[in-house]
Amino acid sequence: MLHAQRKEAIVQELKLKEVVSIQDLVDKTGASESTIRRDLNDLESDNFIKRVHGGASLSRQKIYEPTIAEKEAANQPEKYKIAEWAASMVKEKESIFLDAGTTTLALIPFLEDKQVTVVTNGITHVPLLLQHNIPTYVTGGRAKPGTAALAGEKAASTLKEFRFDTAFVGINGIHPYYGYSTPDPDEALVKHTAISYSTRAVIIADHSKIYDVSFANVGKLSDAQIVTSSYANKDQLRKIQQETRVKVVEI
Amino acid sequence: MLHAQRKEAIVQELKLKEVVSIQDLVDKTGASESTIRRDLNDLESDNFIKRVHGGASLSRQKIYEPTIAEKEAANQPEKYKIAEWAASMVKEKESIFLDAGTTTLALIPFLEDKQVTVVTNGITHVPLLLQHNIPTYVTGGRAKPGTAALAGEKAASTLKEFRFDTAFVGINGIHPYYGYSTPDPDEALVKHTAISYSTRAVIIADHSKIYDVSFANVGKLSDAQIVTSSYANKDQLRKIQQETRVKVVEI
DNA sequence: CCACTTTCATTCAAAATCAATCAAAATAAA
DNA sequence: TTTATTTTGATTGATTTTGAATGAAAGTGG
Numbered sequence: 001m002l003h004a005q006r007k008e009a010i011v012q013e014l015k016l017k018e019v020v021s022i023q024d025l026v027d028k029t030g031a032s033e034s035t036i037r038r039d040l041n042d043l044e045s046d047n048f049i050k051r052v053h054g055g056a057s058l059s060r061q062k063i064y065e066p067t068i069a070e071k072e073a074a075n076q077p078e079k080y081k082i083a084e085w086a087a088s089m090v091k092e093k094e095s096i097f098l099d100a101g102t103t104t105l106a107l108i109p110f111l112e113d114k115q116v117t118v119v120t121n122g123i124t125h126v127p128l129l130l131q132h133n134i135p136t137y138v139t140g141g142r143a144k145p146g147t148a149a150l151a152g153e154k155a156a157s158t159l160k161e162f163r164f165d166t167a168f169v170g171i172n173g174i175h176p177y178y179g180y181s182t183p184d185p186d187e188a189l190v191k192h193t194a195i196s197y198s199t200r201a202v203i204i205a206d207h208s209k210i211y212d213v214s215f216a217n218v219g220k221l222s223d224a225q226i227v228t229s230s231y232a233n234k235d236q237l238r239k240i241q242q243e244t245r246v247k248v249v250e251i
Numbered sequence: 252m253l254h255a256q257r258k259e260a261i262v263q264e265l266k267l268k269e270v271v272s273i274q275d276l277v278d279k280t281g282a283s284e285s286t287i288r289r290d291l292n293d294l295e296s297d298n299f300i301k302r303v304h305g306g307a308s309l310s311r312q313k314i315y316e317p318t319i320a321e322k323e324a325a326n327q328p329e330k331y332k333i334a335e336w337a338a339s340m341v342k343e344k345e346s347i348f349l350d351a352g353t354t355t356l357a358l359i360p361f362l363e364d365k366q367v368t369v370v371t372n373g374i375t376h377v378p379l380l381l382q383h384n385i386p387t388y389v390t391g392g393r394a395k396p397g398t399a400a401l402a403g404e405k406a407a408s409t410l411k412e413f414r415f416d417t418a419f420v421g422i423n424g425i426h427p428y429y430g431y432s433t434p435d436p437d438e439a440l441v442k443h444t445a446i447s448y449s450t451r452a453v454i455i456a457d458h459s460k461i462y463d464v465s466f467a468n469v470g471k472l473s474d475a476q477i478v479t480s481s482y483a484n485k486d487q488l489r490k491i492q493q494e495t496r497v498k499v500v501e502i
Numbered sequence: 503c504c505a506c507t508t509t510c511a512t513t514c515a516a517a518a519t520c521a522a523t524c525a526a527a528a529t530a531a532a
Numbered sequence: 533t534t535t536a537t538t539t540t541g542a543t544t545g546a547t548t549t550t551g552a553a554t555g556a557a558a559g560t561g562g
Contacts, residue, residue, distance in 0.1 A: 003539075019256045022519080032541045037520080052255035053548070054519065123377045123389070130396045138374070138401055140391035140409040145381045150389055158391040158409055254549075273509080283551045288510080304558075305509065 006031060007039055011048055014058050021055035078206050078229050083107040085249045086168060086204055086227045090114055094165035097194045098125055100149030100187075101170035103204045108132055119162050121155050121190055123148040137162070144184070151186035156193040167198035169224065171205050173214040176239045179221055181214035188216035195223050207231035210240070252280055258290055262299055265309050272306040329457045329480045329502060334358040336500045337419060337455055337478045341365055345416035348445045349376055351400030351438075352421035354455045359383055370413050372401040372441055388413070395435065402437035407444040418449035420475065422456050424463040427490045430472055432465035439467035446474050458482035461491070 006029050013020050013028060025036045040056050043049045049056045083103060087110030090096065098104045100122030112132040119137045129136040141155025169191050173181035180203060182188050195201040201224035210232045221243035230250050240246055257280050264271050264279060276287045291307050294300045300307045334354060338361030341347065349355045351373030363383040370388045380387040392406025420442050424432035431454060433439050446452040452475035461483045472494035480500050491497055
């Protein structure tokens with residue numbers, strides 16, 4: 001039985017029974033106890049289930065459930081590493097803006113014990129934030145079909161009621177001349193506003209965004225610092241580093 | 252029997268019987284007296300139950316909110332019918348407020364072809380609304396752990412930027428003297444605001460809410476009309492109908 | 503008030519479950 | 533093919549849970 005197949009079967013079984021013992025799963029899948037144990041631990045750290053002594057139970061909070069594939073994809077090591085480093089910049093009790101998007105989503109688990117307060121425009125972020133016991137505020141605004149991000153004038157204006165120690169912003173394009181850019185002007189407005197109302201703005205971007213240019217401008221490079229990964233092209237990075245501070249996370 | 256499973260069974264049994272003896276639980280679960288005792292102590296320190304000599308009873312707190320799962324399970328067909336009728340009140344191109352909660356969630360599929368615009372404070376509603384191609388705005392505000400509803404002063408104040416043709420509001424208590432009420436004062440504020448900024452306010456409530464009273468007041472009966480089901484007690488309904496319009500959906 | 507019964511908290515040893523480790527098997531990469 | 537890397541299953545000792553035993557505390561009936 002395949003790894004993914006087995007995990008799927010475990011979740012399946014749990015949806016049926018609410019709680020299930022390790023022995024049951026061993027019998028059902030034919031895998032060893034050790035393997036089931038590992039699977040359960042994985043599934044727990046991905047928030048699908050909750051471990052209990054002797055087995056597992058359905059994770060209490062099942063408000064929003066991305067498919068296994070979605071989660072697995074989001075756990076790409078690059079995003080994960082970048083998120084981990086970005087989170088390490090945060091001090092205790094800061095107030096934080098978390099932009100919508102999968103990279104900032106990866107950041108959430110690392111914030112759990114920092115006693116931060118988070119404001120976000122990402123609908124999908126909310127359940128995860130609450131799961132990690134993080135006080136969460138949501139900006140108002142129009143929900144974008146597809147990503148369920150809140151964007152536009154209304155979102156931006158409710159943002160102005162807050163002040164942030166740190167704003168973590170996702171972006172589609174980073175270019176020394178064109179600055180930061182993103183496809184949707186409504187989102188660009190929100191990102192721009194968040195950056196300008198924060199003491200420290202941090203752009204989180206995997207290497208594919210470097211030297212890319214998108215439709216709507218968010219601001220110039222010096223408006224924020226950048227966290228990216230060592231997958232990025234060295235020459236391009238050097239150019240960008242002349243404009244603003246860049247942290248390159250080793251993968 | 253698993254530890255978690257056993258605790259679940261104990262709570263289950265209690266919900267059924269209000270009070271239960273240790274011996275009953277020993278028989279029911281097959282665990283020893285010592286184990287049951289330990290479980291009861293655990294459950295008590297987590298505020299799920301109250302120990303009494305010889306057994307345990309439900310801790311009847313006034314501010315008690317069932318989990319999403321519990322609500323989901325309760326009164327499904329009734330909610331569905333109520334939601335269907337409530338949706339039929341909506342005309343084309345109306346602007347609508349949808350309160351957080353499972354009853355209003357059930358309303359969404361019925362709104363698909365009405366070209367309405369929806370404003371909601373329910374995070375869980377957003378993906379479903381977008382899925383049904385309904386233009387969606389979200390109020391800002393603090394996200395409540397557990398239900399992921401947006402509530403409080405901020406949520407209420409962003410609401411004031413809209414005007415609604417119809418507001419659909421969920422509620423926990425409907426009482427001729429105490430009016431509409433709900434456990435959380437922050438949510439009460441949002442509900443009250445939504446009602447007052449709408450041309451027509453509709454309270455959606457299954458029969459269990461009739462004559463119930465909760466902690467925080469939302470408004471008086473005449474502030475809104477009510478849609479409920481024929482499961483409700485006729486005498487109690489008559490009393491309420493003296494104060495406001497009530498639609499009783501036949502099940 | 504007393505004797506008597508039931509329930510309680512505490513302790514202890516047995517059993518079950520756990521995380522960690524390591525070598526074998528399966529898979530991917532060279 | 534050969535060589536890494538990953539996944540797996542068995543084993544280990546540590547930890548947690550469990551059931552029985554004990555005497556103290558609380559309830560019961562005279």
